[in-house]
Amino acid sequence: MTVTHPIGDDMLLSYAAGNLSTAQDLMVATAVSLDDEARVRLSGFEAMGGALLDETEVAPLRDGAFEDVMSRIMGTAPDDTVHTDIKTGRTDCVLPKPLRDALGGDLNDVRWSSVGLGVKQAIIPTDDEGTARLLRIPAGQAMPDHGHGGMEVTLVLQGAFRDGDERFARGDVEMADDETEHMPVADLGEDCICLVVTDAPLRFNGLLPKLAQKFLKI
Amino acid sequence: MSFMPNDEAYWTNQLVAVGAERDRAAFESIFRHYAPRVKAFLIRTGLSPSAAEDCMQDVMVTVWRKAHLFDPGRASVATWLFTIARNRKIDIIRKARRPEPEELPWGPEPEPEQADVLALAQDSRRLAQAVAQLPPKQRDLVERAFFGDRTHSEIAADTGLPLGTIKSRIRLAIDRLRHAMENEVKKAVPVGLEPGNGVEDR
Numbered sequence: 001m002t003v004t005h006p007i008g009d010d011m012l013l014s015y016a017a018g019n020l021s022t023a024q025d026l027m028v029a030t031a032v033s034l035d036d037e038a039r040v041r042l043s044g045f046e047a048m049g050g051a052l053l054d055e056t057e058v059a060p061l062r063d064g065a066f067e068d069v070m071s072r073i074m075g076t077a078p079d080d081t082v083h084t085d086i087k088t089g090r091t092d093c094v095l096p097k098p099l100r101d102a103l104g105g106d107l108n109d110v111r112w113s114s115v116g117l118g119v120k121q122a123i124i125p126t127d128d129e130g131t132a133r134l135l136r137i138p139a140g141q142a143m144p145d146h147g148h149g150g151m152e153v154t155l156v157l158q159g160a161f162r163d164g165d166e167r168f169a170r171g172d173v174e175m176a177d178d179e180t181e182h183m184p185v186a187d188l189g190e191d192c193i194c195l196v197v198t199d200a201p202l203r204f205n206g207l208l209p210k211l212a213q214k215f216l217k218i
Numbered sequence: 219m220s221f222m223p224n225d226e227a228y229w230t231n232q233l234v235a236v237g238a239e240r241d242r243a244a245f246e247s248i249f250r251h252y253a254p255r256v257k258a259f260l261i262r263t264g265l266s267p268s269a270a271e272d273c274m275q276d277v278m279v280t281v282w283r284k285a286h287l288f289d290p291g292r293a294s295v296a297t298w299l300f301t302i303a304r305n306r307k308i309d310i311i312r313k314a315r316r317p318e319p320e321e322l323p324w325g326p327e328p329e330p331e332q333a334d335v336l337a338l339a340q341d342s343r344r345l346a347q348a349v350a351q352l353p354p355k356q357r358d359l360v361e362r363a364f365f366g367d368r369t370h371s372e373i374a375a376d377t378g379l380p381l382g383t384i385k386s387r388i389r390l391a392i393d394r395l396r397h398a399m400e401n402e403v404k405k406a407v408p409v410g411l412e413p414g415n416g417v418e419d420r
Contacts (some may be wrong), residue, residue, distance in 0.1 A: 012362060014363070015367075016265070016304075016364075017363055017364040018304040018305075018307065018308050019363075022312065022316075022317075025308075025316055025317050026317045028317075028319075029317035029318055029319045029320075030317070030319075032319040033295070033319045033320035039319060042319075043292070043293070046293070046300065046301055047293070047294065047297045047302040048349065048360070048364070049297065049301070049304065049346075049364060050294050050295075050296035050297025050298070050299070050300045050301075051296065051297075051349040051364070052259075052349060052360075052361060052364055053252075053255055053296050053297075053299060053300045053301075053303075054255070054278050054296040055349060055350060056255050056258050056259050056262065057255075057258050058254035058255055058257075059254050059255075059257040059258035059267065059270070060254065060259055061253055061254055061257060061271065061274075062271050065253065065254070065271065065274075066246065066250070067274065068275060069249065069278045069279055070242075070273050070281050071283075072275070073279055073282045073283075082253055092313050096319075096320050097320040098317040098318065098320065100318065101317065102317065122291055129314055188310075206238070
C-alpha cells in the first residue's frame with residue numbers, strides 16, 4: 001500500500017515524546033499501523049528520546065532501590081502474559097489493532113449513529129478533552145461542512161475521498177485547522193470510513209475558542 | 219571481547235544476557251547505570267521525585283520481565299528503556315493502556331545478525347553525539363519538545379519566541395538529526411520492509 005499523504009513529523013515527534021492526548025495517541029498508533037515508512041520515522045524519533053535519556057543527568061535513587069526492585073521481581077511469578085505482546089500478526093481486519101482495542105471489535109461491531117445526510121459516526125471514548133470518532137460517508141457524498149475549533153486530523157480506513165485536487169485513500173492523513181477550507185467528497189464505489197480526531201495539544205492557534213466538534217457531535 | 223561500560227554494545231550484551239539467561243549481575247549493572255537516568259528523565263517530564271522513583275522502579279521491573287523481548291537489531295538499550303519509561307508514565311497518569319501501533323506481522327524473527335546489532339549500536343552512538351552537538355538553541359527546543367510536557371505555544375510563552383521561529387528551529391533540528399541518523403533509520407527497518415517489497419495488509 002502506498003501512503004501518499006503520510007502523518008506529519010510533528011505528530012510523530014509528539015507521540016514519541018509522549019505529549020499527545022489519548023485521542024491523538026490513537027490517531028498516531030493507527031496511522032503508523034498502516035504506514036511502514038511512518039513507523040520508521042517514529043522509530044527515529046524514539047531513538048532521539050533514547051539519545052536524550054543517555055545524555056541526561058542522573059538523579060539520586062531512594063535508599064535500597066535496587067533491593068526493592070529485586071524483591072518485587074523475585075516475589076512474583078514470571079509474568080507469561082508478556083508473551084502475548086509478541087507479534088500477533090496482522091489480520092484481515094479493516095481496523096488496525098489500536099482502533100479495534102479502543103472500540104472493542106472490528107468494523108462489524110461498531111455501533112453507528114446517524115448525523116444526517118446518510119453520514120454516520122461512532123464516538124470513541126477518550127479520557128480527556130480530545131475527541132475521536134469514526135465517520136462513515138456514503139460513496140459519492142460530500143462530508144458535512146464543519147468548522148475546526150482546533151486541529152482536525154482525518155485518517156482514511158476504507159474507501160477514499162477527494163479534497164480539491166488531492167485524493168486520500170486508506171492510510172492517508174489529512175490535517176486541517178481553523179484556516180483550512182476543505183470540502184472532502186467520498187469516492188464513488190465504496191463508503192468512506194475515516195478516523196477523525198479533533199484536539200488541541202498541537203494547537204499552534206491555542207488562543208482561538210473551541211468552536212469545535214459541536215457540529216458533528218449533533 | 220571486552221567493552222567499556224559507556225559502549226552501547228556493552229549495554230546491549232548486558233540486556234540480552236538478562237533476557238536469555240536471567241543474568242542478575244547483568245541486570246544490576248543496567249540498573250546502576252540507567253535507573254538514575256530514567257528517574258532524572260521522568261523528573262524532567264514533570265513527575266515529582268517521589269513519583270519518578272516509583273515509576274522508575276516499575277520500569278526496571280518491566281525491564282527484567284520483558285528483557286527477552288528486547289530486539290537489539292531494532293532499538294538501542296537507551297531507546298528501549300526510553301519507550302518503556304514513557305509508556306509507564308502515561309499509563310500511570312491515564313490509568314489506562316496507551317494505544318501502540320500494531321506489531322509487524324512477520325512472526326518470530328530469526329536471531330538478529332550480529333553485524334546489524336553492532337551497526338545499530340554505532341548509529342545510536344552517532345545519534346547521541348549528534349544530539350549533543352546540536353547548537354544550543356536548537357537542542358534546547360528539541361529537549362523541551364521531548365521533556366517539557368508542554369505544547370509549542372506554551373513553549374512560545376515561556377521563551378518569548380514567536381511560534382513561527384520555534385517551529386522552524388525545531389524543524390531545523392529535526393533535519394539535522396535526521397541527517398545524522400539516516401543510517402540508523404535504515405537499520406530500524408525490519409527485515410522484509412525494504413522499498414519495493416510490498417506489504418499487503420488487507
